Amino acid sequence: MRTKYLILIIAFAVSLAFGYGAAREYYNNSGDDPVSSPGPAHGSNTEQNTVDPIREQMKTMNLSEKIGQMVMAGIDGYEKDDHVQQMIGNYHVGGFVLLKQNIRDAKQMLSLINALKETNRVNKIPLFLSIDEEGGQISRVPDELIKIPTSKKIGEMNNSSLSYQIGSIIGEELHSFGLNMDFAPVLDINSNPQNPVIGDRAFGSDAGIVSKLGIQTMKGLHGQNIISVVKHFPGHGDTATDSHLGLPTVNNDMERLNSFELLPFSAAIKNKVDAIMIAHILLSKIDPDNPASLSQIVITDLLREKMGFDGVVITDDMTMGAILNSYEIGEAAVKSINAGSDMILVCHDYAKEEAVIKALQQAAETGLISPDRIDQSVYRILKLKQKYALSDQLVQIWDAQKINDQIKGLFEQFPSLKGRQ
Template sequence: MTKKLVLLSMVFLLMFISSCSNKPIKEHSFSSPNLTPLTTIESNSRLITQLYQMAKTGKVSEDKWKSGEDTIMEVEKDWGVADDKAEASSGTYSTYEKKHRVFGFNEQGQIYDIRSHSNKLQHITQNETEQVLGAPDEIRHFQDQNIYVYQTNQTYQLKFIFPPVADGDDRKLSHVSVVYLPWDPSVKETEPSYALDSMTIPEKIGQLMMIGLEGTTIDQQATNYIKENKVGGFILFKRNIENTQQTVDLINDLKQANDNQIPLFLGVDEEGGRVTRLPEEIIATPTSQTIGEKKDSDLSYQIGKLLAKKVKAFGFNLNFAPILDVNSNPDNPIIGDRSFGSEPSLVSDMAIAQMQGMTDNHVIPVGKHFPGHGDTNVDSHIDLPLLDHSIERLHQVELVPFQQAINHGAEAMMVGHLMVPSLDPDNPATLSKEIIQGLLRQELGFDGLVISDDLTMGAILENYEIGAAAVKAIQAGTDLLLVCHGYDQMNAVFQAIEKAVDNGDISMQSLDDSVNRVLKLKEKHGITDERIESVDVEKLNQDVQEVLDSSSLD
């Protein structure tokens, strides 16, 4: 009897197993009950988001090639000769069919356009793209194609190319393109709408000056500089800032006093850590050193966004940050924890991410202090520091972050008061044609705005007459002069430049070139003198605290 029961049990068990094996297996049956299979639309949405995020760094896929960083020679070394190479008005294009890639490059072999026509992209529709990313910044048309252009940041453009379809159906993607704007031949330089030709010489000189204030309210001297000299902008320090409402009122008063058609640069040193100028009720972001220790470029980007949000909330449009100096000297009295670290590559990665965080949030970052203040033992606020390294060492350490920032579209650089004998044995960097025009512009390829460090610092005043120094700085290639203390010093600078233009020591062409750079940058970033009504301190602090908490930062 027992044996029969065992046999019957085995038969029933085999029948049950057999019936189960014939049931269809549900997708994701191993997952939690909350996880549902991705629809095609959900999958495409994720893919579109990934494309946008990668485009911010110059990439179209997970492979290593980056627009604006790599060369076609490097591609050929890894992937061999292209399947096809074609000349176009904007450059040369190499096609790798099996890799689904096309590289556009210039005469120097620098890649400025990377395209992908991967099969997985071609399920994305035009409507889905708009649903995920919103309306494009621009829609172009070429041979009946719709080209959706998204400006991911100041450096890169992402393009979705949709070919025509029959019967008005939703268009499906052909390929995507990530373009590095500084090298793109199709990006034409445009003249600013501000009427340069109608400006007087004193008005042009005014645009080359960014000055400080003595107190916490606008005074008559500042008003005169705005109305009579058409000064280019103001920089505020801790001495000018008491609390949130006073700061907003001061900035609004400066804007209101400006009856010029050209808006003001309004700048501040908001680096985080010990260099923070905003009112005490605003939570400060950590030091650059603390951020560098995390070695997380996404975190540095988020800090850049926070810095921009904070300064923009008060009406500032320009931030003198980040520090691009490599902290290679532990005895340095002025840089220290203001630097991201002692490794050039780490400083480059962190600083570039922070700059992009600021530009993406409509504040102009200013990298500093060219050609590198990290390995000095004198504070340039007191006297003139010496950077006594060979040209080879400078290219290996100090200059690396500046070159990388330039490669990634930096628009403004501050030159420090530094003696660098290997580059110029006679003049500090701020006054050196060899360093500004020779190294920064010609060798490193920087075509943005060159800003001097404050001409009223000890490094200048202890060694030069300020008017003569200002003229020499303009002759060396500086576009915008910081004169942060003393209206008598500002008057001396203005008068010396006016005299130098009058007698031909500063050419009209040089003057116009610098003014043009100032005007173009103001127009490009849509700077206005629009009033700020109030600052939501609670929301700003909440945004800062969320990033600090999520990153385990104090």
């Protein structure tokens, strides 16, 4: 009888794993942020007897399902196709990223997102549905929405309340479409005038301003139940090469990184950031042999152990020239996971997405990636999905006017902002 009750308790706990409300922590330094509910007192019987629903969920997953959770894939075109069906049905991917070429207008975007969710109902775990929505030139939302100014323009105004409201409005935009993750804000410090890829995507060249405004934007996203993936660790600001085309080299030493590039990321970690994107850049004085996205020194030794980050680490797109010019994509994916990454982002080309999944599967089956290494990442991924109560519930109504009215209201509150678009 006792065994029977234990089984019932475990089953109930697993069923709740992805139905919890988005349990969020309030930060001590801002009244705008959500507050966590108090847990049981340390050492209480409740705590000692609690079954970890995530661990129980993982016990029901086979290796293919675990590997799938560690991959975020791109999509070809405007509609769900056979490749998407394969990614969901055969490979159980953890999420999808929508790019500009996937979005024609609001109606089509909503239809695509709902199709992804509906298809994924065959799986036990809801999808991360992500997008790059920074404002300015990196804006993927459809043209029915008024555009948000660049981070550079926000930085020039240097107003914490404005930054929070920008994050909140972007979060509401994404949430209204059924998305749950934003690859933003950019926490790079734009310190190199020759930088071809960061520029006005950064809040500026001052570490303090980037830290302050970036954290407020992150909190605004959180307030709308959107996961913020800050980027591009350990800092893409002092580069002169576009990592989409080649591998940038940063010659700064650890003393310089600690006093400058790492400051915004350290602030984000102190403010409970959930996920961090790793850049494809070479830190020649830290790890001269591996890009940061493939470097155990950068991801595990620096980010996790020294800086104390235990959230989800996502690579930048592995189809970028910085990686493919020197590595076979499957090889790079295995190196990145062993270095400490949790999710491999593959934005383009179904064949490359499949190659990554098969390489990870083979590496796991042969012991090149250990079971413990896989379980560490899968646990972090499932924990984040539970925290934000992700679901595959469809979105039926989308109200552009409501969101545009909020953006207009922001322009009225900050009149100089409109001229800075």
